[in-house]
Amino acid sequence: MPEYKLTYFDLRGLGEPIRFILSYMGKEFIDNRIPREDWPQFKGKTPFGKVPFLEIGDKVLYQSLAILKYLAPQAGLAGNNPEETLEIDMVVGAYGDLASELSRWIRTENPNDKEKLKETLINETIPFYMSKFETILKNNGGYLANGKLSWAELYVVGHSSSLSGFLGVDLTNKYPFWKELTERVHSLPGIKEWVKKRPDTPF
Amino acid sequence: MPEYKLTYFDLRGLGEPIRFILSYMGKEFIDNRIPREDWPQFKGKTPFGKVPFLEIGDKVLYQSLAILKYLAPQAGLAGNNPEETLEIDMVVGAYGDLASELSRWIRTENPNDKEKLKETLINETIPFYMSKFETILKNNGGYLANGKLSWAELYVVGHSSSLSGFLGVDLTNKYPFWKELTERVHSLPGIKEWVKKRPDTPF
Numbered sequence: 222m223p224e225y226k227l228t229y230f231d232l233r234g235l236g237e238p239i240r241f242i243l244s245y246m247g248k249e250f251i252d253n254r255i256p257r258e259d260w261p262q263f264k265g266k267t268p269f270g271k272v273p274f275l276e277i278g279d280k281v282l283y284q285s286l287a288i289l290k291y292l293a294p295q296a297g298l299a300g301n302n303p304e305e306t307l308e309i310d311m312v313v314g315a316y317g318d319l320a321s322e323l324s325r326w327i328r329t330e331n332p333n334d335k336e337k338l339k340e341t342l343i344n345e346t347i348p349f350y351m352s353k354f355e356t357i358l359k360n361n362g363g364y365l366a367n368g369k370l371s372w373a374e375l376y377v378v379g380h381s382s383s384l385s386g387f388l389g390v391d392l393t394n395k396y397p398f399w400k401e402l403t404e405r406v407h408s409l410p411g412i413k414e415w416v417k418k419r420p421d422t423p424f
Numbered sequence: 425m426p427e428y429k430l431t432y433f434d435l436r437g438l439g440e441p442i443r444f445i446l447s448y449m450g451k452e453f454i455d456n457r458i459p460r461e462d463w464p465q466f467k468g469k470t471p472f473g474k475v476p477f478l479e480i481g482d483k484v485l486y487q488s489l490a491i492l493k494y495l496a497p498q499a500g501l502a503g504n505n506p507e508e509t510l511e512i513d514m515v516v517g518a519y520g521d522l523a524s525e526l527s528r529w530i531r532t533e534n535p536n537d538k539e540k541l542k543e544t545l546i547n548e549t550i551p552f553y554m555s556k557f558e559t560i561l562k563n564n565g566g567y568l569a570n571g572k573l574s575w576a577e578l579y580v581v582g583h584s585s586s587l588s589g590f591l592g593v594d595l596t597n598k599y600p601f602w603k604e605l606t607e608r609v610h611s612l613p614g615i616k617e618w619v620k621k622r623p624d625t626p627f
Contacts, residue, residue: 268514268518269518269521269553269556270552271521282510282514283514283517283518284513284514284517284518285517286513286517287510287513287514287516287517290509290510290513291506291509291510291513294506303494303497306493306494307485307490307493307494310487310489310490310493310494311471311485311486311487311490313490314486314487314488314489314490315471315472315486315487318472318474321524325528325531328528330537331534331537334533334534334537349473350472353472
């Protein structure tokens with residue numbers, strides 16, 4: 222059996238969906254968390270200067286969505302045909318746009334702009350996306366695509382607890398279908414145990 | 425035969441890779457370009473408030489990467505197995521990060537920050553990514569993944585002429601493998617004819 226080693230920061234973010242899918246697959250993995258202060262030295266050793274990346278034996282996989290898509294068929298969480306895969310990819314892409322907005326805010330340095338961006342995120346962007354997702358979940362039996370569980374749910378639930386944490390907003394409080402989705406993913410075999418034992422980080 | 429209708433702005437950007445793949449597939453498509461001044465009224469009619477989206481008959485596909493991935497197998501431009509697909513998804517994701525940096529710059533309003541971001545893009549970010557891509561191209565027989573043509577090349581070449589246009593930098597001038605790649609993609613059947621007849625826009 223090859224060794225699985227995930228390298229990311231000491232936070233949930235884009236690493237958590239990969240931790241979720243590995244846990245769901247019942248794979249033991251090394252959860253390598255780089256301290257912020259080591260990042261400048263470490264950055265040059267990563268593919269394209271970014272984390273997360275996943276080592277499977279001596280193979281290095283980078284880009285969180287590529288990693289999730291690669292593992293999804295092994296986990297039984299991929300689409301079964303091109304139409305199902307399309308549905309998953311579309312909703313994942315839409316959530317990815319929301320995640321980019323979070324990252325844009327995190328990276329903004331000017332204090333006035335940062336405050337303005339945060340307000341827009343909380344009062345406009347998040348409500349806009351969440352109302353779309355609520356409708357999708359409502360029309361798909363509580364799932365994001367094809368009326369059944371896929372890696373899309375692991376991705377959005379794994380990441381969105383960071384989004385909430387960074388911004389100090391509670392998505393599960395305001396959005397009932399999102400709450401149900403979060404609880405359902407957190408109850409999945411493997412993920413349930415992972416969520417209990419994972420390091421406690423604010424986001 | 426269903427009708428293909430692509431809706432995007434009057435620019436290359438994220439729409440162009442889809443125009444490329446449809447042209448490569450020999451599909452006639454309606455190239456619907458929304459004037460900037462109509463966008464505020466139009467935005468609410470799109471899935472998730474964004475373009476491009478592609479109508480195939482009465483089906484609406486959104487998210488440019490999801491659309492490209494859906495069309496790729498029909499075009500013979502997808503990976504043939506999970507490992508090939510992974511290679512494509514990783515390099516596409518890495519280019520996507522570069523594209524996000526461009527979009528971050530475009531959306532920055534503060535003039536000082538915008539100028540600083542532009543300098544970073546031109547002097548650091550682009551050279552960093554391009555040197556990585558040059559190495560990949562060099563080691564893969566001039567391709568980005570698996571040593572053969574895939575939708576990854578259509579995506580990066582289709583989009584990067586916008587990146588050059590927005591920033592006023594010539595990527596093909598400085599990066600010989602990128603230049604060769606661009607020329608190769610622009611010579612592909614269907615794409616060759618499209619590039620000749622497409623509307624002349626600055627980016």
